[in-house]
Amino acid sequence: MPKLSEAAIRGKTDTIEDAARELFIRQGFHATSMRDISKRAKVSLGNVYNYYPTKDSIFESIIDGYLKVMDEHLKTIFAEVDEPMEPGNLRKLGESVGRLVHEHSDFWLLMYIDVLEFQNQHFRKMFDGITDRFRKIFGKRFAEAAARGDLRTGVDAAPVFTAAYMQFFNYFLVEKLFGGNQHLGLSDDQALNCLTKIFAYGTLSEEGLAKFKKTANKAFIA
Amino acid sequence: MPKLSEAAIRGKTDTIEDAARELFIRQGFHATSMRDISKRAKVSLGNVYNYYPTKDSIFESIIDGYLKVMDEHLKTIFAEVDEPMEPGNLRKLGESVGRLVHEHSDFWLLMYIDVLEFQNQHFRKMFDGITDRFRKIFGKRFAEAAARGDLRTGVDAAPVFTAAYMQFFNYFLVEKLFGGNQHLGLSDDQALNCLTKIFAYGTLSEEGLAKFKKTANKAFIA
């Protein structure tokens, strides 16, 4: 028969990758066989090889696609942060990160597969130079906040913002994947308040705190 | 021949488990074969089965042993923390966590294997109720600090201490396993200072800060 349309091919590869991803994250890469994948995707074993040359290439294709999706999500999240060191925005960042972790926990499991079985070759760039990247996005805001005297003297906002971002991620990952059910002894909401407070009080000057207290929700910057 | 001595058996199982652990963390559980293990341990394939009934049981034995080792390490680390919310002690905690991660990165890779290939069944208890455990260890110290007015009003020290502990862990794990080379844009030393400062300023009251500033190293509580 004639060549399939782009859309038809995309439909088939999506089916295969969806099946593979579900299996990979449930039992790991090496514990998943091509027969498992073909069965779950309802595609014959031989036909899978009409779309992917190797099993590895399925994994790589899944990751490449997912990295792009996550990149878009992160861009959206950061675009919503206009004043990065403002407590309300910090908390909003935390909420967004929480949603991202819960809706895309697959992604992080794939990262662990990559660390374990592929020496982290596909995800290396995830954290490398992350602070510099935040400096590129928010550098001007950081400088403005410092100039206004919102930050304590000597505080560099970039690593602090990165640390907050990482802390939020770590919190929700532990909750979602590592069995820490409310490991801070607080609800997610309270935990977000608690962490936001730490980073707000940890970096803002008296003036900065006073300024933000006027506008911010009392619950997390009381 | 008669039964081997306890010590001889222990020696053999140690050899097997060492080999297995090295392979598991380098290529994952399912990617490691019993033949790989027996070859690296210089024990015949059949003989491995005189000590372990299945491949799974090797993994479980490694984890059981390692959990005990880590428990001891953590106990030692916490025993050295007499005043948990004092910045100098917080930083020392961070240093200890850093050493623990670097000297036992195997342990955390095993945890990722467990999450991926065993639904985290062996490590569940690692984070479950961790804040309550800290409350048991340091509850009296937390209460005393609050009574002395070292903490800002309304601050519960337990989740903050937990958050600091988790942040230190996460920082060093990202550095060691996830390819974030100096992902905060700082040396490990500077990063510890930065994180310590955040948690100190994030939770201590004016009086608490003033008190600790007298005794603490200026580098991280300036």
Next chain:
DNA sequence: CGAAAAAAAACGGACGTTCATTTTTATTAA
């Protein structure tokens, strides 16, 4: 028809585990 796609069969090798066999060595008897 004919070429692309799908399915099925086949390939060589590796898997976890078992088992018959050989080697080892603490104990026993001389």
Next chain:
DNA sequence: TTAATAAAAATGAACGTCCGTTTTTTTTCG
């Protein structure tokens, strides 16, 4: 002190199954 014993330990071939991939065959449809 030494030689025989016997049971534990060690071995590596063998078992049946499953692996990733390739090749062959069948189906599909312009």
